[in-house]
Amino acid sequence: MPLDGRIFLAGSRGLVGSAFSRSDALRGATLLRPSRSELDLEDQGAVQAFFGAEHPEAVILAAARVGGIFANNTYPADFIRSNLAIQCNVIEAAYQHGVQRLLFLGSVCAYPKFAPVPIHEDQLLAGALEPTNAPYAVAKIAGIEMCRAYNRQYGTSYVSVMPTNLYGPGDNFDLQNSHVLPALIRRFHEAKERGDDTVTLWGTGAPRREFLHVDDMAAACLVVMEHHTGNDLVNIGCGEDVSIRELAATVREIVGFSGDIAWDASKPDGTPRRVLDVTRMTNYGWTPRIGLEAGIASTYAWYVNHLDQLRRTG
Numbered sequence: 001m002p003l004d005g006r007i008f009l010a011g012s013r014g015l016v017g018s019a020f021s022r023s024d025a026l027r028g029a030t031l032l033r034p035s036r037s038e039l040d041l042e043d044q045g046a047v048q049a050f051f052g053a054e055h056p057e058a059v060i061l062a063a064a065r066v067g068g069i070f071a072n073n074t075y076p077a078d079f080i081r082s083n084l085a086i087q088c089n090v091i092e093a094a095y096q097h098g099v100q101r102l103l104f105l106g107s108v109c110a111y112p113k114f115a116p117v118p119i120h121e122d123q124l125l126a127g128a129l130e131p132t133n134a135p136y137a138v139a140k141i142a143g144i145e146m147c148r149a150y151n152r153q154y155g156t157s158y159v160s161v162m163p164t165n166l167y168g169p170g171d172n173f174d175l176q177n178s179h180v181l182p183a184l185i186r187r188f189h190e191a192k193e194r195g196d197d198t199v200t201l202w203g204t205g206a207p208r209r210e211f212l213h214v215d216d217m218a219a220a221c222l223v224v225m226e227h228h229t230g231n232d233l234v235n236i237g238c239g240e241d242v243s244i245r246e247l248a249a250t251v252r253e254i255v256g257f258s259g260d261i262a263w264d265a266s267k268p269d270g271t272p273r274r275v276l277d278v279t280r281m282t283n284y285g286w287t288p289r290i291g292l293e294a295g296i297a298s299t300y301a302w303y304v305n306h307l308d309q310l311r312r313t314g
Helices: 015-022 044-054 069-074 076-096 131-154 180-194 214-227 244-255 292-305 307-313
Strands: 005-010 029-032 058-061 101-105 157-163 165-167 198-202 211-213 234-236 260-264
Touching: 005 015, 005 044, 015 165, 015 214, 044 076, 058 076, 058 214, 069 076, 069 131, 076 101, 076 131, 101 131, 101 214, 131 157, 157 214, 165 180, 165 214, 165 292, 180 198, 180 244, 180 292, 198 244, 211 214, 211 292, 214 234, 244 260, 244 292, 292 307
Parallel strands: 005 029, 005 058, 058 101, 101 157, 157 234, 165 211, 198 260
Antiparallel strands: none
């Protein structure tokens, strides 16, 4: 699929959607980017009306309700309901209105909790999920299977990717609902401002995670949209992981917090290790460009530059 024409970017204001909006590879496209106030993706009738009025030729389904361990554990019904509704409405409307090409973004957390690492795409549905985010993961699995089913039954070309943990400008820095990396940035920054001696973090710090800058993720997804066909998943990551303890030390140094780090082992760690097998992606000639330290530094700079706005919006 050439990256021009009319492309509906669902979720264009979020972390992932904003990265697609910035991509030079989409400069030749007409991006349809309604805000949430302009189009409620959980409203089936509104989604159908949008497709009927705008006639997109392709869809990037980046919209989702997302959050870290606390949010997933606290609002499981919200996570499964909202994500299932968004996916069902957009995928069905795409089919009803003749859209042949759609990219669905899954999530690394849809893989089993104890999947062998590095995690190959074939591990999907091969074991039990991490309980703290199982409802969200089930919704993502449903989206993947929905794309596969439409391809088989209707002859569409809907593809799914499995991004690893993402971060970058425009991330969610809310301490109750964010993922680990933006939460660390905010925790250390606010501790530095207050002159705290110690920052206490959840868990033991032992789990290992893979992190990818969101701009690298968008570039990889567009390669998939151009070249990948069939029902095989494609993992998107860097193929390298770090412990949460190592990550925290790196963020502390970049932020400039001089105090200590304490670990609250009574809080959950989540999956012990999660890093993806990215062979399928690298076979397309793609590799990430942004290293972790440089990416964290640029994300922290974005956070500092947008602090006034973030404080106004909570």
